[in-house]
Amino acid sequence: MVLTGTERSWSVSRSAELYGLDRWGEPYFSINSRGHVVVQPRGDRGGSLDLVDLLKGLEARDLHPPLLIRFDDILEDRLERLHAAFDRAIAHYDYGGRYQGVFPIKCNQQRHVVEHLVERGNRWNFGLEAGSKAELLIALSLTQNPDALLICNGYKDRRYIETAILARRLGHKPVVVIEQADEVERIIAASKDLGASPFIGVRAKLSSRSTGRWGSSVGDRAKFGLSLSEMLQTVRALEQADLLEDLRLLHFHIGSQINDIAVLKDALQEAGQIYVELTQLGAPMGFLDVGGGLGIDYDGSRTASAASTNYSLQNYANDVVATVRECCHPHGVPVPTLVSESGRAIASHFSVLVFNVLGCSGTPGEEPDEETDEPLPVRNLRETLERVRNLESPDTSLMQEAWNDAIKFKDDALAAFRLGYIRLSQRALAEQLTWTCAKEISQRLPDDEIVHDDLRGLQRALACTYYANLSVFRSAPDTWAIDQLFPLMPIHRLEERPTQLGHFADLTCDSDGKLARFIDGGQTKSLLELHTLDPNEPYRIGMFLGGAYQEVMGNLHNLFGSTNAVHIRLSDRGNDYELDHVLRGDTNADVLKMMEHDPELLLERLRKVSERAIQSDSLSISDARLLMDHLRLSLGQTTYLEK
Numbered sequence: 001m002v003l004t005g006t007e008r009s010w011s012v013s014r015s016a017e018l019y020g021l022d023r024w025g026e027p028y029f030s031i032n033s034r035g036h037v038v039v040q041p042r043g044d045r046g047g048s049l050d051l052v053d054l055l056k057g058l059e060a061r062d063l064h065p066p067l068l069i070r071f072d073d074i075l076e077d078r079l080e081r082l083h084a085a086f087d088r089a090i091a092h093y094d095y096g097g098r099y100q101g102v103f104p105i106k107c108n109q110q111r112h113v114v115e116h117l118v119e120r121g122n123r124w125n126f127g128l129e130a131g132s133k134a135e136l137l138i139a140l141s142l143t144q145n146p147d148a149l150l151i152c153n154g155y156k157d158r159r160y161i162e163t164a165i166l167a168r169r170l171g172h173k174p175v176v177v178i179e180q181a182d183e184v185e186r187i188i189a190a191s192k193d194l195g196a197s198p199f200i201g202v203r204a205k206l207s208s209r210s211t212g213r214w215g216s217s218v219g220d221r222a223k224f225g226l227s228l229s230e231m232l233q234t235v236r237a238l239e240q241a242d243l244l245e246d247l248r249l250l251h252f253h254i255g256s257q258i259n260d261i262a263v264l265k266d267a268l269q270e271a272g273q274i275y276v277e278l279t280q281l282g283a284p285m286g287f288l289d290v291g292g293g294l295g296i297d298y299d300g301s302r303t304a305s306a307a308s309t310n311y312s313l314q315n316y317a318n319d320v321v322a323t324v325r326e327c328c329h330p331h332g333v334p335v336p337t338l339v340s341e342s343g344r345a346i347a348s349h350f351s352v353l354v355f356n357v358l359g360c361s362g363t364p365g366e367e368p369d370e371e372t373d374e375p376l377p378v379r380n381l382r383e384t385l386e387r388v389r390n391l392e393s394p395d396t397s398l399m400q401e402a403w404n405d406a407i408k409f410k411d412d413a414l415a416a417f418r419l420g421y422i423r424l425s426q427r428a429l430a431e432q433l434t435w436t437c438a439k440e441i442s443q444r445l446p447d448d449e450i451v452h453d454d455l456r457g458l459q460r461a462l463a464c465t466y467y468a469n470l471s472v473f474r475s476a477p478d479t480w481a482i483d484q485l486f487p488l489m490p491i492h493r494l495e496e497r498p499t500q501l502g503h504f505a506d507l508t509c510d511s512d513g514k515l516a517r518f519i520d521g522g523q524t525k526s527l528l529e530l531h532t533l534d535p536n537e538p539y540r541i542g543m544f545l546g547g548a549y550q551e552v553m554g555n556l557h558n559l560f561g562s563t564n565a566v567h568i569r570l571s572d573r574g575n576d577y578e579l580d581h582v583l584r585g586d587t588n589a590d591v592l593k594m595m596e597h598d599p600e601l602l603l604e605r606l607r608k609v610s611e612r613a614i615q616s617d618s619l620s621i622s623d624a625r626l627l628m629d630h631l632r633l634s635l636g637q638t639t640y641l642e643k
């Protein structure tokens with residue numbers, strides 16, 4: 001869409017369409033008639049919160065952006081939807097078995113998040129998946145339900161295994177999943193020594209094809225899992241050690257964010273057959289764990305592209321249930337309890353990151369005054385500008401031609417400058433005139449014109465950098481590390497046509513610290529439609545669907561620490577909220593200490609230096625005091641820019 005300066009015929013529904021909100025936001029986010037983003041934390045079960053009003057309330061409590069707002073009701077709703085989808089599929093295919101999920105802790109280890117999931121998941125015996133000793137500790141301390149599964153994945157040393165064995169004695173249901181061939185020996189030895197064993201699972205290294213970023217999670221070179229021959233050896237070893245009775249679960253995981261349902265189906269068929277074989281080898285089995293991978297439609301395009309999925313939650317559940325049933329039935333093998341380790345699908349929606357824009361780099365758009373002796377490229381540009389201004393009707397092809405000319409003359413000016421024929425000030429004139437041409441052309445483009453390829457250059461020329469009060473490395477690391485796309489959009493002014501194209505630059509001094517890829521219905525674009533800044537009203541941007549993985553993957557680049565975070569719960573009335581938890585972000589002192597600096601020592605050193613400056617008359621006592629005050633206060637404050 002080409003942007004024009006007019007406010008005519010804009011509406012909130014056009015904003016919803018432009019930012020894709022009506023596709024990826026369902027059923028949690030929408031726009032109200034005031035042009036604000038609205039959150040429906042319970043999905044379509046009623047109740048909503050105006051995000052802008054919410055933010056105002058938080059600011060009144062001294063909680064300013066950048067701010068991570070977690071909607072615990074959404075987390076709950078996701079959990080409910082997952083279970084409802086499996087329940088429907090199980091009924092529809094007359095499965096005759098159950099679904100019993102676990103939450104992979106690595107997806108979001110925050111205490112309030114895991115606690116909440118455990119508490120709310122209790123009625124489904126929802127369990128946890130751990131991938132390390134620390135995560136196992138979380139899982140052990142937070143689960144009380146003896147029927148909830150505690151899946152133990154990841155590399156396992158003796159202590160990890162023994163902890164799991166003892167946890168079974170405590171009344172937990174730990175399943176130690178053998179992921180590496182040598183783990184079986186450690187399990188056997190630990191079981192002998194302790195005179196007890198854990199429940200045992202095996203992870204299959206599937207050969208089925210895969211796609212997407214995590215495609216290498218399957219196949220012969222996958223990091224985890226047992227090949228078929230290793231699996232057979234493992235079964236034999238367990239049998240000899242009298243532990244086959246404890247082999248209860250087959251696990252596979254073909255990578256996160258599976259985009260294409262066909263890939264999942266292949267894997268399910270392969271795993272289903274392996275499951276049947278394992279029962280025929282004498283293992284009691286009973287559980288088939290299909291791992292994670294249930295994807296999120298980040299761009300709302302419903303395609304098999306990286307930021308999307310070509311299936312719904314219900315499609316996923318249907319395929320798991322139907323395929324496993326098809327594998328078991330012909331062999332008369334009882335269907336297993338189905339387990340999934342869906343992390344992304346549960347945790348993505350519930351947190352919204354809101355950040356403010358500090359300012360933007362504009363392009364000089366005013367026509368510069370005429371000077372004497374202007375060189376040829378500059379004169380040519382002035383003529384081009386006149387031509388555009390004199391156009392009778394908005395003729396796109398003539399405007400296209402004028403823009404091409406302007407670019408050529410700008411390049412001419414650069415060439416002449418390099419050769420020493422024109423001066424710096426004259427080249428600056430040429431640049432300024434080029435921007436003026438671009439502005440004049442874009443203002444004349446007809447409303448709703450589809451962008452012609454060549455005019456993209458014009459859009460780029462007019463684009464601005466919006467300076468964002470955040471660190472991409474801290475709050476959206478996957479956008480930098482793996483080109484992940486998250487929906488980004490202003491959370492207000494949505495009744496107003498966005499007339500400016502731009503991208504975001506963050507606070508770090510790293511040129512990678514930017515958000516410059518945006519969802520575009522299955523494709524991506526490098527510029528986002530934004531509003532021109534209003535000096536009287538802060539401009540607020542929301543980053544959505546980032547509740548999974550971002551917090552723990554975020555780092556301290558440039559020593560920007562965690563942002564403030566709040567947990568919001570919809571009140572019973574449905575239009576108000578309760579602030580359940582407030583988690584203050586890192587202070588400057590916090591991040592300094594993480595790097596082994598001693599804030600007190602730093603202050604003392606600076607005090608000494610300023611004392612010397614006072615002695616040598618280069619600093620007044622009152623200025624020294626001001627400096628020390630600034631330093632001391634910053635230590636206790638956020639690492640982000642203050643309001």
Ligand SMILES: *Cc1c(COP(=O)(O)O)cnc(C)c1O
Nearest residue numbers: 253256257292293341342343344
């Ligand atoms: C990461 C991981 C998961 C979670 O995957 P999602 O795609 O977030 O659901 C589940 N199981 C295993 C073994 C994993 O490594």
